[in-house]
Amino acid sequence: MKILEKIKNKSAIVGIVGMGYVGLPLGLAFAAKKINVIGFDLDEKKITLLSKGKGYLKHISDSKIKKAVDSGYLKATSDFSRLPEVDAILICVPTPLTEHREPDMSFVENTSKTIAKYLRKGQLVVLESTTYPGTTEELLLPLFENAGGKRKLRVGKDFYLAFSPEREDPNNPDFTTAEIPKVIGGVTPQCLKVAKALYDLVIIKTVPVSSPGAAEATKLLENIFRSINIALVNELKMVFDKMNIDIWEVIAAASTKPFGFKPFYPGPGLGGHCIPIDPFYLTWKAREFEINTKFIELAGEINTFQPYYVVERSVEALNKFKKSLNGSKVLILGAAYKKDIDDMIEGDDKYWKSKGKKNPMRIKEE
Numbered sequence: 001m002k003i004l005e006k007i008k009n010k011s012a013i014v015g016i017v018g019m020g021y022v023g024l025p026l027g028l029a030f031a032a033k034k035i036n037v038i039g040f041d042l043d044e045k046k047i048t049l050l051s052k053g054k055g056y057l058k059h060i061s062d063s064k065i066k067k068a069v070d071s072g073y074l075k076a077t078s079d080f081s082r083l084p085e086v087d088a089i090l091i092c093v094p095t096p097l098t099e100h101r102e103p104d105m106s107f108v109e110n111t112s113k114t115i116a117k118y119l120r121k122g123q124l125v126v127l128e129s130t131t132y133p134g135t136t137e138e139l140l141l142p143l144f145e146n147a148g149g150k151r152k153l154r155v156g157k158d159f160y161l162a163f164s165p166e167r168e169d170p171n172n173p174d175f176t177t178a179e180i181p182k183v184i185g186g187v188t189p190q191c192l193k194v195a196k197a198l199y200d201l202v203i204i205k206t207v208p209v210s211s212p213g214a215a216e217a218t219k220l221l222e223n224i225f226r227s228i229n230i231a232l233v234n235e236l237k238m239v240f241d242k243m244n245i246d247i248w249e250v251i252a253a254a255s256t257k258p259f260g261f262k263p264f265y266p267g268p269g270l271g272g273h274c275i276p277i278d279p280f281y282l283t284w285k286a287r288e289f290e291i292n293t294k295f296i297e298l299a300g301e302i303n304t305f306q307p308y309y310v311v312e313r314s315v316e317a318l319n320k321f322k323k324s325l326n327g328s329k330v331l332i333l334g335a336a337y338k339k340d341i342d343d344m345i346e347g348d349d350k351y352w353k354s355k356g357k358k359n360p361m362r363i364k365e366e
């Protein structure tokens with residue numbers, strides 16, 4: 001296989017579609033290993049900045065980007081007709097929820113249609129966006145197979161297709177993109193072989209699984225596990241508070257148990273993508289099989305109640321000083337979903353505006 005040879009001698013060119021929180025560090029990881037990368041994005045601003053060697057995410061320094069661009073290994077374009085130039089296409093576009101809290105697959109679907117338009121023989125396509133089990137084989141595969149017109153392209157022979165979930169944790173100093181093991185599921189054994197060979201060039205450890213569905217489900221399990229455990233401590237926080245017991249003290253004490261306990265911490269509400277959004281991709285898909293994912297729904301309910309709980313507690317605190325919430329100036333620190341990053345997704349006005357909608361958090365404030 002030509003592509004395997006190219007990967008082996010590091011002459012394969014990697015195309016990344018969607019140069020955001022996931023795509024940009026992934027591109028930098030390949031470029032750092034002297035593998036040519038072309039970043040594709042619809043957002044002209046990002047392309048212009050990248051082409052000048054400048055960044056747009058707070059936690060990724062300009063110098064890191066400049067180094068990759070100056071080395072010649074990282075290029076960026078919004079011209080998708082250049083897709084045939086690359087040997088591997090890694091899809092890192094958003095997978096949000098619609099206003100009815102159902103999967104919004106429009107980004108993945110539009111990207112896949114564009115790829116299908118330009119797909120050439122011998123290319124590898126990997127979906128990295130978090131999604132419901134079945135996406136790769138039910139949505140992407142038919143589009144790519146039919147890309148050949150009457151003479152259908154054969155997966156595993158004419159092109160290769162896999163799913164490999166992104167586990168990016170922006171600004172985590174302990175784990176960079178290259179240091180986080182990567183799960184991969186190929187549509188055929190050949191697809192897995194090619195995708196694994198590519199990621200083995202940059203990622204510390206690859207973890208092959210039997211199918212794209214298993215890889216898609218793995219990512220959801222990881223996020224649902226966190227959502228449910230966070231909901232549990234959020235609930236305990238409210239109970240213990242009434243009992244005058246400090247939840248933080250309790251978690252610290254429980255954490256001294258050397259087995260069978262993993263600490264999770266309460267918070268004022270959820271932001272980001274992984275916990276408030278991704279679990280509902282499974283809820284939606286499970287309905288097709290007539291299964292209600294009660295655990296996931298309950299965790300979502302408890303977690304989305306937390307901002308209201310904070311408001312209630314703020315009212316109580318103000319009352320102690322004979323003040324009402326109405327008319328008080330309240331300083332809110334930390335609008336991003338975790339410390340030291342600028343990602344305000346799920347709470348960000350710009351994000352909702354780009355979707356032609358009003359930020360639902362702001363509507364609640366009003």
Ligand SMILES: NC(=O)c1ccc[n+]([C@@H]2O[C@H](COP(=O)([O-])OP(=O)(O)OC[C@H]3O[C@@H](n4cnc5c(N)ncnc54)[C@H](O)[C@@H]3O)[C@@H](O)[C@H]2O)c1
Pocket residue numbers: 017018019020021022023040041042043046092093094095107110111128129130131166167168169170273274
């Ligand atoms: N941010 C994280 O920490 C994180 C972690 C793990 C997984 N993920 C998953 O990775 C995926 C991407 O998330 P992200 O945070 O990088 O999103 P993001 O919004 O930061 O970046 C996505 C990029 O895709 C571009 N884009 C949208 N449609 C496009 C199209 N049709 N063609 C080309 N580019 C297009 C956007 O302009 C944007 O630059 C999501 O599925 C998310 O769930 C994110």
